[in-house]
Amino acid sequence: MDYSKLISKVFEYDRVTKRIVTRRNNRYVLPAWLMFDTSDVPTGVFTVAAAGAATRPVGWKQPFTSLNGLDAGFGQPLEVKYLLLSDSSVGLSGANYEVSLFEMGMTRRFMNRACHVRTIFGDAKYPGRLKESFMFWSQHQVQAQFNAITGGARNLRAYLAGAQYYPWVPQPKESRDKVVEYLGKWKKRQESVWPFWLTTEVPVTLAAGQEASFQMLVGQDAHFLASSVTAVSDGNFEWDLLEVKTGQQLSSGRITFNNSLGDARLPYVLPVPYLVPAGFRLRLTVKSLSGLATNRIFFTIQGRRINGPLVDVPRILCNTDVGEPQ
Amino acid sequence: MQDTILSRPDGTVVGVNQRARDFMPFMITPNAPNTNIVIPAGLGVGEFTMMVSGDGPASVCGLAAERDHGCKVLLKQQEGRNIRPLMNGACHIDTIFGTGQTPYPMPQPLFIDELRRLTVTLTDLGTTPNNVRLNALSARATSSEADPTLAKARRRQDFRQFLEIPYWYTFDNGFIDMTGLTVFEQVITIAPDHHFMLSQLSKISTAEFFIDIIDIAKGESLIYAPQGTHYGVSSKLLFGDGNYPYCFLEPRLFQVNQKILLRMSNQAVGVNTVFLTLGGVAVADRLWR
Numbered sequence: 222m223d224y225s226k227l228i229s230k231v232f233e234y235d236r237v238t239k240r241i242v243t244r245r246n247n248r249y250v251l252p253a254w255l256m257f258d259t260s261d262v263p264t265g266v267f268t269v270a271a272a273g274a275a276t277r278p279v280g281w282k283q284p285f286t287s288l289n290g291l292d293a294g295f296g297q298p299l300e301v302k303y304l305l306l307s308d309s310s311v312g313l314s315g316a317n318y319e320v321s322l323f324e325m326g327m328t329r330r331f332m333n334r335a336c337h338v339r340t341i342f343g344d345a346k347y348p349g350r351l352k353e354s355f356m357f358w359s360q361h362q363v364q365a366q367f368n369a370i371t372g373g374a375r376n377l378r379a380y381l382a383g384a385q386y387y388p389w390v391p392q393p394k395e396s397r398d399k400v401v402e403y404l405g406k407w408k409k410r411q412e413s414v415w416p417f418w419l420t421t422e423v424p425v426t427l428a429a430g431q432e433a434s435f436q437m438l439v440g441q442d443a444h445f446l447a448s449s450v451t452a453v454s455d456g457n458f459e460w461d462l463l464e465v466k467t468g469q470q471l472s473s474g475r476i477t478f479n480n481s482l483g484d485a486r487l488p489y490v491l492p493v494p495y496l497v498p499a500g501f502r503l504r505l506t507v508k509s510l511s512g513l514a515t516n517r518i519f520f521t522i523q524g525r526r527i528n529g530p531l532v533d534v535p536r537i538l539c540n541t542d543v544g545e546p547q
Numbered sequence: 548m549q550d551t552i553l554s555r556p557d558g559t560v561v562g563v564n565q566r567a568r569d570f571m572p573f574m575i576t577p578n579a580p581n582t583n584i585v586i587p588a589g590l591g592v593g594e595f596t597m598m599v600s601g602d603g604p605a606s607v608c609g610l611a612a613e614r615d616h617g618c619k620v621l622l623k624q625q626e627g628r629n630i631r632p633l634m635n636g637a638c639h640i641d642t643i644f645g646t647g648q649t650p651y652p653m654p655q656p657l658f659i660d661e662l663r664r665l666t667v668t669l670t671d672l673g674t675t676p677n678n679v680r681l682n683a684l685s686a687r688a689t690s691s692e693a694d695p696t697l698a699k700a701r702r703r704q705d706f707r708q709f710l711e712i713p714y715w716y717t718f719d720n721g722f723i724d725m726t727g728l729t730v731f732e733q734v735i736t737i738a739p740d741h742h743f744m745l746s747q748l749s750k751i752s753t754a755e756f757f758i759d760i761i762d763i764a765k766g767e768s769l770i771y772a773p774q775g776t777h778y779g780v781s782s783k784l785l786f787g788d789g790n791y792p793y794c795f796l797e798p799r800l801f802q803v804n805q806k807i808l809l810r811m812s813n814q815a816v817g818v819n820t821v822f823l824t825l826g827g828v829a830v831a832d833r834l835w836r
């Protein structure tokens with residue numbers, strides 16, 4: 222880390238008083254945690270109904286603030302980097318429900334099917350990290366549908382955490398201009414790229430020693446760039462993953478839950494991202510190694526969806542070789 | 548690798564780099580049917596081969612394992628008829644293999660292709676049969692034809708591999724059993740064909756011990772204290788394990804044939820069994836001269 226930059230971000234030299242002073246107005250970005258929409262869940266504690274009973278949807282809503290219209294139309298967006306959850310009864314480790322996330326404004330799904338909550342959310346110590354940040358624009362809303370897998374009703378708190386931008390902070394102007402430019406880049410990028418979780422099309426439940434294959438469909442509308450793999454299960458299992466169209470295998474043999482997977486807190490981070498083009502599908506083959514009569518396996522691949530054509534790089538590299546928004 | 552997502556300076560995404568398909572994550576297990584290796588109690592088995600097909604080379608960057616109980620593992624790299632050891636002796640599996648959640652980070656990526664394979668020999672340390680499943684986490688280039696620069700990259704990696712490979716050192720005598728509250732000295736001798744860049748420390752022990760690591764040639768300790776003194780530090784403060792090895796901010800160089808003295812003071816009343824592994828990079832000596 223370049224500490225000199227960090228220091229100059231917080232302090233500056235005042236030429237008039239010849240002293241180093243705190244840049245009090247330089248508060249265009251601050252750490253933030255967003256709880257459930259307080260108009261819907263005033264206490265922030267949401268109750269998930271018992272298994273088998275219907276749970277109503279719940280959501281997060283990003284507020285809007287501005288000052289003299291200086292926000293350039295952005296309000297106060299939140300760059301979501303972490304997903305945090307706490308079950309008031311059993312903490313995170315015992316949380317046993319599925320969740321599906323949906324963005325209302327862009328009518329955009331974040332997953333092909335509901336995923337186990339522990340394959341997505343983490344806690345403060347090991348947060349569930351988004352490989353692709355989600356810029357939560359002011360007045361937008363993300364809806365969550367929790368469904369208990371087993372057990373009775375549960376109380377939970379879930380937070381979206383990251384950096385909140387205040388592009389309307391008047392001073393210093395050059396910083397505000399940079400923030401506005403940065404948010405503009407994100408606005409463009411998010412039209413084509415967003416975080417995504419890919420799971421099996423149907424729930425995986427195996428008997429002791431049973432082996433079965435399950436499809437994971439990427440869909441026709443966008444590509445999928447996988448970054449990490451997570452799983453939660455009742456017992457140990459072995460697995461392999463095949464990309465059906467090209468027959469590409471991601472391992473030379475069967476690997477197990479213990480030597481290859483983690484949950485959202487400590488996922489198995491792929492050494493290089495794996496690009497699955499639109500229309501392709503993955504086939505997950507799993508075999509239960511547990512003696513349990515029923516071994517439920519929740520297998521999730523985290524990554525991002527990318528809406529854009531596959532291109533031959535050398536032809537366009539000269540004018541498109543730029544990094545992600547910094 | 549180039550950027551996968553191609554965008555204009557204003558953030559507009561114009562496409563996805565199809566060359567991203569030339570690289571993929573890959574997990575290497577022992578060749579079938581030895582995905583699950585069963586070691587008879589107290590015995591050794593091997594050698595098992597871990598290799599990739601000719602579809603493309605792989606770069607191993609992490610190690611993970613599932614086992615019933617402790618065992619020793621000896622890794623070698625086989626290039627045709629040449630067999631190059633990756634350690635001076637068998638190390639405890641829990642000092643160089645992590646789990647899927649926290650795999651052991653390789654001190655240096657290991658280049659593997661259809662001509663260079665990893666071989667494994669396992670020795671059980673328990674009294675019951677031991678089921679062991681190994682997983683070498685790697686990044687793989689799928690085809691050298693798809694991207695002409697891959698062939699160059701491969702040659703470069705070959706050359707780099709010739710220069711540097713991951714290497715592990717344990718005691719010259721394997722593990723040690725330290726009896727109660729006594730001081731033991733062990734020596735690790737660097738091989739005559741390479742220098743060793745030490746960068747990771749991991750251990751498995753029955754109980755705590757204090758350790759001082761001394762470079763015999765220079766008489767210097769790795770542990771500095773005020774006024775040039777040095778003394779043993781708790782093993783809990785200096786060593787991690789296969790899941791979280793202690794990683795140096797800067798590696799420490801030991802030259803060919805150099806000896807490292809490990810002075811250990813047992814802090815337990817009973818017998819303390821210690822498996823200790825120094826991870827790093829073997830740097831070919833001949834290119835230096």
